[in-house]
Amino acid sequence: GAGVSQSPRYKVAKRGQDVALRCDPISGHVSLFWYQQALGQGPEFLTYFQNEAQLDKSGLPSDRFFAERPEGSVSTLKIQRTQQEDSAVYLCASSLTVLAGSNEQFFGPGTRLTVL
């Protein structure tokens, strides 16, 4: 496809359930980023990958959050034992590389997670 895609677009989970959010980056993009965006706030960095290597996961809020990109393309963000405070839009972005230049990030449409 032409852009970053994410699925599902909407997810409703009961508190305590596990969820998995998928991101398909633009083909050939080396870097992939995950963000959490609460209503009325800017995106908050969670983690990023360069190919299959997770280079920074300092933004993951707890050990309930886990991200992987095993083949350096598709990525999955997993949240275990969801809590109400996990309710947010989860944005995925990709870029050609993060190392130099004006390598803009292309964002997907996001997954809106609601935890009841």
Added chain:
Amino acid sequence: GQNIDQPTEMTATEGAIVQINCTYQTSGFNGLFWYQQHAGEAPTFLSYNVLDGLEEKGRFSSFLSRSKGYSYLLLKELQMKDSASYLCAVRDAGKSTFGDGTTLTVKP
């Protein structure tokens, strides 16, 4: 860490010029980005600055002063479709820190 500050809301008139300011305090700096985000949509890239000075791109310009930790986004000939949130983001290696955005309302 990074701290990004930008005004919460601004209002301007169609056809006018508006300047949205962003100040930042950072432990590292590899560039500053501006993104536009319409309600319910993903952010889209507007501009990038890594050296001091002005970058112009059509109706949009962005300025950076690294010594002052300051940037602004200038929007000219405002159109109704420019009503959106404008996000300032500072990149440090692979990590980008975003401000909470400035909601711009363009009135006829």
